[in-house]
Amino acid sequence: MSAVSTEPAVDPQAERKWxxxxxxxxxxxxxxxLAETSYDSVREWLHGEDLIARDVxxxxxxxxxxxxxxxxxxxxxxxxxxxxxxxxxxATFTVTIGDxxxxxxxxxxxxxxxxxxxxxxxPDFISGVSLPEGAMNCAQAIFSGARKGDVITVGDTFIVxxxxxxxxxxxxxxxSERPWYLRFQRPPK
Amino acid sequence: xxxxxLGNLAVLCATVALSYGMQVTKPHYADLTAPIPIxxxxxxxxxxxxxxxxxxxxxxxxxxxxxxxxxxxxxxxxGLWVVxxxxxxxxxxxxxxxxxxWQGPTGLRYHQTERLGYxxxxxxxxxDPGLDKRGLFVFxxxxxxxxxxxxxxAARQFGxxxxxxxxxxxxxPTGADGQPSDILxxxxxxxxxxxxxxxxxxxxxx
Amino acid sequence: xxxxxxxxxxxxxTAGAGxxxxxxxxxxxxxxxxxxxxGPPQLPxxxxxxxxxxxxxxxRAYVSHAGVHGVxxxxxQKALVLEVDMTNRTAQSDKGYFNVxxxxxxxxxxxxxxxxxxxxxxxxxxxxxxxxxRMAYVWPLAGDNAVPANLAFGVTAxxxxxxxxLHGTPGWYNPYRLGTVTLPVTDLPATGQPAIGQPGxxx
Numbered sequence: 001m002s003a004v005s006t007e008p009a010v011d012p013q014a015e016r017k018w019x020x021x022x023x024x025x026x027x028x029x030x031x032x033x034l035a036e037t038s039y040d041s042v043r044e045w046l047h048g049e050d051l052i053a054r055d056v057x058x059x060x061x062x063x064x065x066x067x068x069x070x071x072x073x074x075x076x077x078x079x080x081x082x083x084x085x086x087x088x089x090x091a092t093f094t095v096t097i098g099d100x101x102x103x104x105x106x107x108x109x110x111x112x113x114x115x116x117x118x119x120x121x122x123p124d125f126i127s128g129v130s131l132p133e134g135a136m137n138c139a140q141a142i143f144s145g146a147r148k149g150d151v152i153t154v155g156d157t158f159i160v161x162x163x164x165x166x167x168x169x170x171x172x173x174x175x176s177e178r179p180w181y182l183r184f185q186r187p188p189k
Numbered sequence: 190x191x192x193x194x195l196g197n198l199a200v201l202c203a204t205v206a207l208s209y210g211m212q213v214t215k216p217h218y219a220d221l222t223a224p225i226p227i228x229x230x231x232x233x234x235x236x237x238x239x240x241x242x243x244x245x246x247x248x249x250x251x252x253x254x255x256x257x258x259x260x261x262x263x264x265x266x267x268g269l270w271v272v273x274x275x276x277x278x279x280x281x282x283x284x285x286x287x288x289x290x291w292q293g294p295t296g297l298r299y300h301q302t303e304r305l306g307y308x309x310x311x312x313x314x315x316x317d318p319g320l321d322k323r324g325l326f327v328f329x330x331x332x333x334x335x336x337x338x339x340x341x342x343a344a345r346q347f348g349x350x351x352x353x354x355x356x357x358x359x360x361x362p363t364g365a366d367g368q369p370s371d372i373l374x375x376x377x378x379x380x381x382x383x384x385x386x387x388x389x390x391x392x393x394x395x
Numbered sequence: 396x397x398x399x400x401x402x403x404x405x406x407x408x409t410a411g412a413g414x415x416x417x418x419x420x421x422x423x424x425x426x427x428x429x430x431x432x433x434g435p436p437q438l439p440x441x442x443x444x445x446x447x448x449x450x451x452x453x454x455r456a457y458v459s460h461a462g463v464h465g466v467x468x469x470x471x472q473k474a475l476v477l478e479v480d481m482t483n484r485t486a487q488s489d490k491g492y493f494n495v496x497x498x499x500x501x502x503x504x505x506x507x508x509x510x511x512x513x514x515x516x517x518x519x520x521x522x523x524x525x526x527x528x529r530m531a532y533v534w535p536l537a538g539d540n541a542v543p544a545n546l547a548f549g550v551t552a553x554x555x556x557x558x559x560x561l562h563g564t565p566g567w568y569n570p571y572r573l574g575t576v577t578l579p580v581t582d583l584p585a586t587g588q589p590a591i592g593q594p595g596x597x598x
Contacts, residue, residue, distance in 0.1 A: 120318070121317055121318065160317075218562060267527060268523075299488055300488035304512070329523055330523070
């Protein structure tokens with residue numbers, strides 16, 4: 001009965017201001033939260049995919065994953081045991097080792113062939129076809145104990161359908177460089 | 190006063206009913222993240238996300254002969270052996286197709302057999318774009334699970350939200366009792382291509 | 396004055412009701428918990444046991460002094476073998492049978508048995524819905540380990556949850572001791588394989 005509110009009356013103007021501020025903060029905070037929670041997944045995904053090509057002219061050596069990569073040779077033909085309408089392709093690269101910690105730099109090393117349509121081929125074992133003398137595949141190179149300044153030949157064998165052989169280009173992806181990968185121009189005929 | 194209490198009660202009941210309704214009709218998490226089926230028929234090319242598959246042939250047999258570590262093995266079963274011959278190819282990039290399931294007419298799922306060990310023509314099948322590859326999927330199923338069955342092929346066994354080819358097997362000839370009309374007493378896996386279908390091994394048109 | 400007292404009582408009742416209900420429920424649960432616990436029941440050895448995912452029919456138990464069903468033994472070892480007809484009761488192929496049987500009162504060097512399909516000695520294959528297969532549980536034992544003539548095997552079952560609490564996925568959880576099944580254990584001498592229960596004999 002005799003109770004009198006000791007609190008000052010709330011100014012409606014100030015309340016409206018607060019409310020507006022809150023809404024505005026929400027508009028900023030929500031996207032920020034989304035970005036924060038998805039950051040790790042997005043980063044992991046980017047580091048696992050060869051998404052952005054870096055084109056390399058034939059004969060050019062490009063630093064990639066701490067070493068210099070140059071396309072040495074790309075050759076294809078009918079050899080070994082192959083399905084119909086298929087070609088065996090051997091791609092080799094000359095690599096000048098810069099950072100010798102290949103286990104870290106070359107983690108998830110992937111040699112690929114890509115064609116004009118964007119299709120990709122990973123290495124295949126072909127009975128009767130082997131790499132040229134002295135060449136090794138990616139996994140072998142990682143554990144080869146190559147030192148700084150060494151020049152090694154890295155390559156692999158692929159099975160490619162007839163219709164893609166004309167436009168294939170070799171490519172290299174390394175764990176330390178993803179999402180970027182190297183795509184080499186074919187050697188001139 | 191009375192009306193307000195009744196009103197509040199009504200609102201409460203409505204809320205409870207709505208919440209309960211939402212709870213019971215909520216899709217199962219396992220369904221939400223299930224593989225996405227892509228339907229097709231036998232001898233059709235079914236295009237999944239990372240691979241395409243065509244079911245060429247289904248053979249039923251009472252016993253299966255296979256060589257394992259250089260030893261000839263005769264595998265028996267309480268049901269039937271099903272040997273599904275498929276033609277596989279990758280769509281965009283070289284990949285592997287590893288999972289086959291025989292889904293019976295009532296939805297029972299018979300996963301590919303684990304009794305054959307590693308073989309070249311058994312999953313996982315490494316596939317390349319533009320190249321057809323013959324791949325086998327072998328199942329053990331009771332004979333009443335054949336009519337109305339479907340073959341499910343996926344890249345991986347647990348592939349949430351990935352594509353799964355679902356091939357209906359209505360074209361398989363079955364007798365009045367639901368049994369397949371042609372059951373071999375014994376099928377030799379190692380003689381498979383030569384014995385039955387060599388020379389007409391399907392190759393993709395390029 | 397009267398009004399404030401009434402509202403006070405109302406507040407007390409509202410706040411207290413929950414507490415009283417909680418106390419009551421806890422008391423009742425405590426009373427149930429204090430009841431003498433039932434031991435897992437004895438299961439008849441010649442009947443079919445429904446144990447969650449599996450329908451089980453124990454066939455026989457024996458001690459083998461040589462390798463059985465393709466399971467090799469180290470020198471000086473013997474093996475306790477339990478042969479059982481197992482049927483997958485679920486809708487999909489499954490191999491979650493590793494903890495279904497445990498021999499009671501025996502010191503095992505390795506508590507996880509080797510499980511073999513007796514048909515062709517395949518180690519731990521998936522079993523398919525509704526297809527009964529004879530499986531052999533093989534526990535290697537030290538050669539001087541005494542095995543009683545009648546051995547109790549504990550049978551563990553699980554319950555099916557359409558949605559589990561963590562991911563909301565369906566599956567088999569909460570293993571519990573369904574009961575024990577007691578079987579006579581015969582001692583097979585080292586010469587050759589057991590004559591009965593060979594692959595192909597079926598059931």
